[in-house]
Amino acid sequence: MAQNIRGYAAQSATAPLAPHQFERRDPRPDDVVIDILYCGVCHSDIHTARNEWGGSKYPVVPGHEIIGRVASVGDKVTKFKVGDMVGVGCMVDSCQHCDACNQGLEQYCEEVPTFTYNSLDRHDKRPTFGGYSERIVSSEKFVLRIPDGVDPKAAAPLLCAGITTWSPLRHWKISKGHKVAIIGLGGLGHMGLKFAKAMGADVTLFTRSPDKEEEARRLGADHVVLSTDPKQMEAVGRSFDFILDTVPHQHDLNPYLATLKLDGIHVLVGLVEPIEPAVHAGGLIFGRRSVAGSLIGGIPETQEMLDFCAKHGIGSDIEMINIQDINEAYARMLKSDVRYRFVIDMASLKKEA
Amino acid sequence: MAQNIRGYAAQSATAPLAPHQFERRDPRPDDVVIDILYCGVCHSDIHTARNEWGGSKYPVVPGHEIIGRVASVGDKVTKFKVGDMVGVGCMVDSCQHCDACNQGLEQYCEEVPTFTYNSLDRHDKRPTFGGYSERIVSSEKFVLRIPDGVDPKAAAPLLCAGITTWSPLRHWKISKGHKVAIIGLGGLGHMGLKFAKAMGADVTLFTRSPDKEEEARRLGADHVVLSTDPKQMEAVGRSFDFILDTVPHQHDLNPYLATLKLDGIHVLVGLVEPIEPAVHAGGLIFGRRSVAGSLIGGIPETQEMLDFCAKHGIGSDIEMINIQDINEAYARMLKSDVRYRFVIDMASLKKEA
Structure with missing residues (x-):
C-alpha cells in the first residue's frame, strides 16, 4: 500500500x-x-x-x-x-x-x-x-x-453528518410549530433528531426497529412511529410539514408521502440512486407535496451550525x-x-x- | 342511454x-x-x-x-x-x-x-x-x-386547464426575472405559456415536435427547445427556475431535471401515475431540486385568475x-x-x- x-x-x-x-x-x-x-x-x-x-x-x-x-x-x-x-x-x-x-x-x-x-x-x-x-x-x-x-x-x-441534516432543516426554515419526521436513526438521523428538536419542532422518528424508541427519545424525538406497522402509519397520515429522509439505500417513499400535510416536503439526503419503487405522482398532486434533495x-x-452547537451543547x-x-x-x-x-x-x- | x-x-x-x-x-x-x-x-x-x-x-x-x-x-x-x-x-x-x-x-x-x-x-x-x-x-x-x-x-x-396551470405558477410566485419552462403544448400547456408570459417570466416551451415552434411563439414562448435533441437539452442545462410539466402520461423527468437551476422546481400537473422511469435522487440532491405536484x-x-384574464385579455x-x-x-x-x-x-x- x-x-x-x-x-x-x-x-x-x-x-x-x-x-x-x-x-x-x-x-x-x-x-x-x-x-x-x-x-x-x-x-x-x-x-x-x-x-x-x-x-x-x-x-x-x-x-x-x-x-x-x-x-x-x-x-x-x-x-x-x-x-x-x-x-x-x-x-x-x-x-x-x-x-x-x-x-x-x-x-x-x-x-x-x-x-x-x-x-x-x-x-x-x-x-x-x-x-x-x-x-x-x-x-x-x-x-x-x-x-x-x-x-x-x-x-x-x-x-x-451534521451539516447534511442541518442544511435542509435550515433552508426550509424549520422552527417551533413545525411537525418534522426523521427517517432512519444512524449517523445522519441522530443529528437530524437533535437539530430539529433544538430548532423547536415537534419531532418524530420513523424507524423499522421497535427497540430504537428509548434511544430516539433520548436524542430528541417526541414520538416514534414504527414504519412497518400500517396502523401506526395511518395514524400519522397528513401529519408532517417536513420529512428528512436519511436512508442511504432504495426504499418506498409512498407510505411516507401520505404522512405529509398539504405542501409538505420530503427531502432526500442519503439516497444517491434512482427512486425505486416509483413515487406515485398522485401522492404529490393530491396535497401539493414535494420530493426534494439536499447535499451537505x-x-x-x-x-453557523458549529456556533449553534456550541450555544446548545450539541455534538454527535x-x-x-x-x-x-x-x-x-x-x-x-x-x-x-x-x-x-x-x-x-x-x-x-x-x-x- | x-x-x-x-x-x-x-x-x-x-x-x-x-x-x-x-x-x-x-x-x-x-x-x-x-x-x-x-x-x-x-x-x-x-x-x-x-x-x-x-x-x-x-x-x-x-x-x-x-x-x-x-x-x-x-x-x-x-x-x-x-x-x-x-x-x-x-x-x-x-x-x-x-x-x-x-x-x-x-x-x-x-x-x-x-x-x-x-x-x-x-x-x-x-x-x-x-x-x-x-x-x-x-x-x-x-x-x-x-x-x-x-x-x-x-x-x-x-x-x-387554466386554473391547473395558474395555481402552481402563482403558488411558486412566478414573476419577472424567472425563467420558466412548460412541457407539452396542449390544453394545459398553451395556458401555461400565456400565464407565465403574462406574469413576466422568460418562457420556454419544451416540445418533441419541431413544427410547434411558430405556434408556441404566438402563444407566448420566448424560446422553444426540442426535447428530443440532446444538444438543445444540454444547451439549457441549469437554466430554469421552474418547470410546469403538463404531460398526462409517463415520461422521463431526468433530462428535464438537469435543466433546472439550483433550487429549481419541477411541478407535475398532468401525470397521475407512478413516476417511471425513476427519478434519479442524484438529480435532486446535486442542485437541491424538487419534484412537486399540483391539483387544479x-x-x-x-x-383571481378570471379577473387577471379579463385585465390581460387572456382566454383559451x-x-x-x-x-x-x-x-x-x-x-x-x-x-x-x-x-x-x-x-x-x-x-x-x-x-x-
Whole structure:
C-alpha cells in the first residue's frame, strides 16, 4: 500500500502515484496547514475506498470529518492562527465565482467543488487526500472554526453528518410549530433528531426497529412511529410539514408521502440512486407535496451550525477508534452497529510509524 | 342511454339509476341554478366516460369547464343574481372546515371535495352530473363570476386547464426575472405559456415536435427547445427556475431535471401515475431540486385568475363543437388534434330534444 505520507491509504487497485503526486502541497499564501486530531468515519469513505460509486482513483485517503489544530498559516491568511482548533469537511475548494458559490452554497458549485479526497486540486491538478492522515492543507476559506463549548471529538461528524441534516432543516426554515419526521436513526438521523428538536419542532422518528424508541427519545424525538406497522402509519397520515429522509439505500417513499400535510416536503439526503419503487405522482398532486434533495451544506452555514452547537451543547454521539480498527469499523457500520459515528483518534497513526 | 334529464350521458355499463336519483336537485337556499351555455372538453371527461381511472358510476354526465347564465337563486344567495354570467369548474362542494378549505384550497379538502361529476353530493348523497347538460345546480360558494372582458366561450377551459396551470405558477410566485419552462403544448400547456408570459417570466416551451415552434411563439414562448435533441437539452442545462410539466402520461423527468437551476422546481400537473422511469435522487440532491405536484386550484384563486384574464385579455384557444360531435372530439383529442381545447355549444343539445 502506497504510503509515503503518513496516512491511511485505501486498497490500491492501480499502480501507486508517482511520489511527487502523493505529497501534500507546500502551503500557498491563503492556505492553512492543520495537524489532524480526529476524523469521523462516513459511509462515503466506504463507498470510495471500495469504488462502489465508480471513479475512485487509488490510492485513496478517505476522511472528510476532520478536526485538528492549525500548525502553520500562509502569508495572506487572516482568519486563523497557529494553535486554533479548526475543522475541514467535505470540500476544500470551489470555483468561487458561480451563483452557488456567491450564495455561500459551495457544495452546489457549478464547476463542481474540490472534494476533500478523491478529487483533483483545481490549481495544481494533484489528487486530494482526506483526513485519515496526520495533516491536511486547505485554503482558509474552507476551514471552519471549532468554537469553545464543542467537544472537538464530537464535532468531527458535524462536518458531514451534521451539516447534511442541518442544511435542509435550515433552508426550509424549520422552527417551533413545525411537525418534522426523521427517517432512519444512524449517523445522519441522530443529528437530524437533535437539530430539529433544538430548532423547536415537534419531532418524530420513523424507524423499522421497535427497540430504537428509548434511544430516539433520548436524542430528541417526541414520538416514534414504527414504519412497518400500517396502523401506526395511518395514524400519522397528513401529519408532517417536513420529512428528512436519511436512508442511504432504495426504499418506498409512498407510505411516507401520505404522512405529509398539504405542501409538505420530503427531502432526500442519503439516497444517491434512482427512486425505486416509483413515487406515485398522485401522492404529490393530491396535497401539493414535494420530493426534494439536499447535499451537505455550504461553508457559511457549516460555521453557523458549529456556533449553534456550541450555544446548545450539541455534538454527535461517537465511538472512538484507532486507525488500526478501521476495517472492523467499516464492517460494523454496514451492520448499523455504531451509535452513531466512529471517530478515529489520529494519534493512533503514530503507532504505525 | 339513460337520459331523463336533457343531458349527454356517457355509455352506461350498469343499470340506469332510478329516475329520482337522476334528477337535478331542487335548489337549496344557498344554491345557484345555471343555464349552461358552453362546456369545455377535458381529458378527464374521456378517462371518466371510459372508466380508465376506475370508479366511474354510470350514467356519467362529464364536463367541468362550465359557463352559463344564472337562471334562479336560492333565498340566501348574495353574490349572484338572475342573468349573471358565471362558471363552475371541477368542484361543486367541499367540507368547508378543514385546514385546506380554510385556506381557500378546496381542491385539497381533507374530506375530499365533491367533484362536479361522478361524485356524490355530500348532503343528499345523490350523484353529481357535469356540464354536458342544459343546467347545473351548485352552492354559490363554488360558482365563479365571469368578468366582462372575457369571452365566455374562451373562458370555459380556464375553469380546469387554466386554473391547473395558474395555481402552481402563482403558488411558486412566478414573476419577472424567472425563467420558466412548460412541457407539452396542449390544453394545459398553451395556458401555461400565456400565464407565465403574462406574469413576466422568460418562457420556454419544451416540445418533441419541431413544427410547434411558430405556434408556441404566438402563444407566448420566448424560446422553444426540442426535447428530443440532446444538444438543445444540454444547451439549457441549469437554466430554469421552474418547470410546469403538463404531460398526462409517463415520461422521463431526468433530462428535464438537469435543466433546472439550483433550487429549481419541477411541478407535475398532468401525470397521475407512478413516476417511471425513476427519478434519479442524484438529480435532486446535486442542485437541491424538487419534484412537486399540483391539483387544479381553489375557488378564490380561480376567481383571481378570471379577473387577471379579463385585465390581460387572456382566454383559451378553442374550437367550438356541437354535442353531437363529442365522440369525434374525443378521438381527435387522443391524437392531440385540437388547438387547444374543444368547447361544446350547449345550445346544440336542443337538437336532440
